[in-house]
Amino acid sequence: MPIQKAQKQRKSGRAGKIEDVAAATGVSIMTVSRAMRGVEGVSEAKRAEILKAAKRLSYVPNSNARSLAVAHSDLIGISLPTFLDDVFADILEGMRSALDNVGFETVIDTTGYCERREEAWVDRMLAWHPAGVILGGVHHSPAVRDSLKSARIPTLQTWDYTPDPIDICVGIDHFAAGGLAGRQLLDRGYRRPAIVGVTRGRDLRAEARFAGFRDAFASAGVTDIPEARIDKHASFEAGMLGARALLERTAPAPDVLFFLSDHMAFGGLSACEAQGLRTPEDIGVIGFNGLGINTVLRRPLATIVSPRKQMGHLGARNLLARIHGVRTERHVALPVEFQPGGTLRPLPGEGAVHD
Numbered sequence: 001m002p003i004q005k006a007q008k009q010r011k012s013g014r015a016g017k018i019e020d021v022a023a024a025t026g027v028s029i030m031t032v033s034r035a036m037r038g039v040e041g042v043s044e045a046k047r048a049e050i051l052k053a054a055k056r057l058s059y060v061p062n063s064n065a066r067s068l069a070v071a072h073s074d075l076i077g078i079s080l081p082t083f084l085d086d087v088f089a090d091i092l093e094g095m096r097s098a099l100d101n102v103g104f105e106t107v108i109d110t111t112g113y114c115e116r117r118e119e120a121w122v123d124r125m126l127a128w129h130p131a132g133v134i135l136g137g138v139h140h141s142p143a144v145r146d147s148l149k150s151a152r153i154p155t156l157q158t159w160d161y162t163p164d165p166i167d168i169c170v171g172i173d174h175f176a177a178g179g180l181a182g183r184q185l186l187d188r189g190y191r192r193p194a195i196v197g198v199t200r201g202r203d204l205r206a207e208a209r210f211a212g213f214r215d216a217f218a219s220a221g222v223t224d225i226p227e228a229r230i231d232k233h234a235s236f237e238a239g240m241l242g243a244r245a246l247l248e249r250t251a252p253a254p255d256v257l258f259f260l261s262d263h264m265a266f267g268g269l270s271a272c273e274a275q276g277l278r279t280p281e282d283i284g285v286i287g288f289n290g291l292g293i294n295t296v297l298r299r300p301l302a303t304i305v306s307p308r309k310q311m312g313h314l315g316a317r318n319l320l321a322r323i324h325g326v327r328t329e330r331h332v333a334l335p336v337e338f339q340p341g342g343t344l345r346p347l348p349g350e351g352a353v354h355d
Contacts, residue, residue: 025050078106181286198234198260269301280344
């Protein structure tokens with residue numbers, strides 16, 4: 001009997017094998033492996049039973065053996081900053097379309113934009129010897145970069161862009177995207193812009209957008225750009241509070257507001273309307289990302305559309321190529337698109353969107 005055999009092994013002092021744990025719990029070796037690594041596909045009750053059996057049988061996964069079989073791992077670790085808005089959910093959806101039905105499991109975590117939390121997550125992933133790792137953004141601690149480079153695990157950095165990735169990168173150039181927003185506003189005659197964002201330094205992609213935005217206006221001689229920084233995530237409420245603060249304290253009043261995201265822009269639009277300002281006649285509003293909220297607004301927001309699902313799909317596809325030893329583009333910057341909406345002055349010949 002398998003259990004009797006396991007008991008004899010335990011009495012002899014010999015460490016158990018994964019086959020022993022599988023036999024003792026009536027599951028496959030693959031299920032034991034998944035349970036020990038904490039990946040999807042095993043119920044909590046069964047996972048607890050397997051872990052208890054592994055302890056009883058003195059079974060410890062052989063990390064050295066696993067490190068020699070990285071190419072056969074079925075695990076991909078995904079670390080993203082947050083799921084509090086649509087951005088990373090859309091990127092993940094694009095990844096799923098490439099990862100589904102190819103035999104890989106995923107472990108997903110969010111860092112809350114915390115560098116130390118990302119470091120701890122990478123350490124856990126490396127202990128599991130995954131087939132690949134996906135990171136949100138391109139700004140990581142030296143420890144994260146060095147660990148992933150040394151481990152030689154295929155690594156995708158996404159949402160942001162760098163010509164010097166850890167391994168491969170598929171994203172957008174946020175500085176260039178902010179510059180595009182600035183030039184579009186200049187073309188429409190705006191000269192008193194203001195910025196609404198979250199606490200400085202929390203979201204480095206947003207900081208790059210704002211830097212590109214300022215650079216565009218500086219080229220036209222506009223260097224004084226007021227800001228409102230709200231200590232909240234990029235929500236409707238944060239946009240409302242930021243717009244309200246700028247409208248109350250800035251003189252002369254801004255003629256256009258650039259928001260970190262469309263959700264913040266919608267909150268800011270509400271604040272403008274509450275103060276009796278007409279958009280776009282009295283003040284312009286522009287967001288970022290082209291989020292789903294624009295599909296239900298009677299007057300869509302002006303925004304910069306980011307290709308999030310395409311980014312996720314292409315990034316995951318390129319990562320799979322790396323996992324299978326196929327050479328692929330090391331860094332890809334996808335284009336963004338300006339969407340006029342109805343919250344900015346139209347250019348000549350450009351139709352306005354009305355209620």
